[in-house]
Amino acid sequence: MQLVNSVKAQDVAVQRALEDVPHYVNECEALIAENCNDSVHFLYADKIREKASLFLNNFRGSSLYAIKANPHPAIMNLLWHYGVRKFEMASLREIEYVVNMFPEAELYFMHPVKSRQAIRGAYALGVRTFAFDCLDELRKIEEETDHASDLSLFLRVRVDQVNAAYPLSDKFGVPVQEAPLLIQRAQQNAQKVGLTFHVGSQCMDPAAYSEALSQIANMLSSSGVSIDKLDIGGGFPVYYPGMEPGLLEGYFDTIHRALDEHGLDTLELYCEPGRALVAEAGAVAVRVEMRKGQALYMNDGTYGALFDAGVPGWTYPLELRKMDGAEVSDGALPFRLYGPTCDSCDKMEGPFELPDNIAEGDWVIFRHLGAYGYAMQTRFNGFYSETMVAIG
Ligand SMILES: *Cc1c(COP(=O)(O)O)cnc(C)c1O
Numbered sequence: 003m004q005l006v007n008s009v010k011a012q013d014v015a016v017q018r019a020l021e022d023v024p025h026y027v028n029e030c031e032a033l034i035a036e037n038c039n040d041s042v043h044f045l046y047a048d049k050i051r052e053k054a055s056l057f058l059n060n061f062r063g064s065s066l067y068a069i070k071a072n073p074h075p076a077i078m079n080l081l082w083h084y085g086v087r088k089f090e091m092a093s094l095r096e097i098e099y100v101v102n103m104f105p106e107a108e109l110y111f112m113h114p115v116k117s118r119q120a121i122r123g124a125y126a127l128g129v130r131t132f133a134f135d136c137l138d139e140l141r142k143i144e145e146e147t148d149h150a151s152d153l154s155l156f157l158r159v160r161v162d163q164v165n166a167a168y169p170l171s172d173k174f175g176v177p178v179q180e181a182p183l184l185i186q187r188a189q190q191n192a193q194k195v196g197l198t199f200h201v202g203s204q205c206m207d208p209a210a211y212s213e214a215l216s217q218i219a220n221m222l223s224s225s226g227v228s229i230d231k232l233d234i235g236g237g238f239p240v241y242y243p244g245m246e247p248g249l250l251e252g253y254f255d256t257i258h259r260a261l262d263e264h265g266l267d268t269l270e271l272y273c274e275p276g277r278a279l280v281a282e283a284g285a286v287a288v289r290v291e292m293r294k295g296q297a298l299y300m301n302d303g304t305y306g307a308l309f310d311a312g313v314p315g316w317t318y319p320l321e322l323r324k325m326d327g328a329e330v331s332d333g334a335l336p337f338r339l340y341g342p343t344c345d346s347c348d349k350m351e352g353p354f355e356l357p358d359n360i361a362e363g364d365w366v367i368f369r370h371l372g373a374y375g376y377a378m379q380t381r382f383n384g385f386y387s388e389t390m391v392a393i394g
Pocket of ligand 1: 112235
């Protein structure tokens, strides 16, 4: 009886998290009922549960959700429901958004370069944790928080990027050898000081993390400076065609072993997953508006949810849905895709392997697009989609 009741309570809470999102049994039903002229975003709540519990139960420290990956309210509510309480943010708007949504949330303002107004506004909203990567930014933080003594400051360091599909280190971060002076300088006022890095998004080799930890451990021991916190950033990968990473548990094992080996295991530990928490919890259905041979003109593209298909040129696990009940052919062909805007940059080379009888009116479901899809749409030329529906 107890069990039945608690299962019901869970269901009710999930329903509430999904309050503003229509719910359908399957994708075809959703596409028919919505009869949408734009692409359609699908949300799979079970995947959020699975990934949140994977991070919360298996990673040794705290997991912050990097909200830029997908800030849709339904995603945020589900993550909160499944226990995520800490959020990694880069802008004052993101902070205001999270504070409005969850007044109890723990806030981490981890952009290494912030405007003065953003720092001051964030402090007023309760942010006490900031990142910096140079002396001028440290001074900005001190000045705009009126030399607060209750800050946790993370110095962003630049580590060698081993095998990241999407490098993130040429823009931010101080070389590890230059960290000691900045750490000591930050320690003059801050309550706690930590180090953070980002190995690059969609990091295909867990050795990137252990290598970064080894560089940090060497720097700490040779300089004699000590820190309180260590934030290993995001970068945890998911599967895309041609990119088959190992299990996240294996990444955690490698990271935990490196922490133990280098004597970093007593530090307060954090990670900042974006993609790995939400990518598999989403998909985007995109309609074929025209077929010209092996070129397909779609209703979403690089200015919309398919930026990563167009610019870094990724492909996704794809599935075809024919709405007229016709059979999907077994034979496949490589296709090139065009997005809906009038810009000739709005194209995706792929090649995307799709059934050879694909035709106008069919929908292509791009899986594992719960991260950096919905979040990256522009409104260019009037093409974007606000249609998010829960499936299952
Ligand atoms: C984008 C970003 C993340 C999330 O990265 P993923 O590769 O999506 O896990 C985490 N931390 C910072 C500072 C970021 O800029």
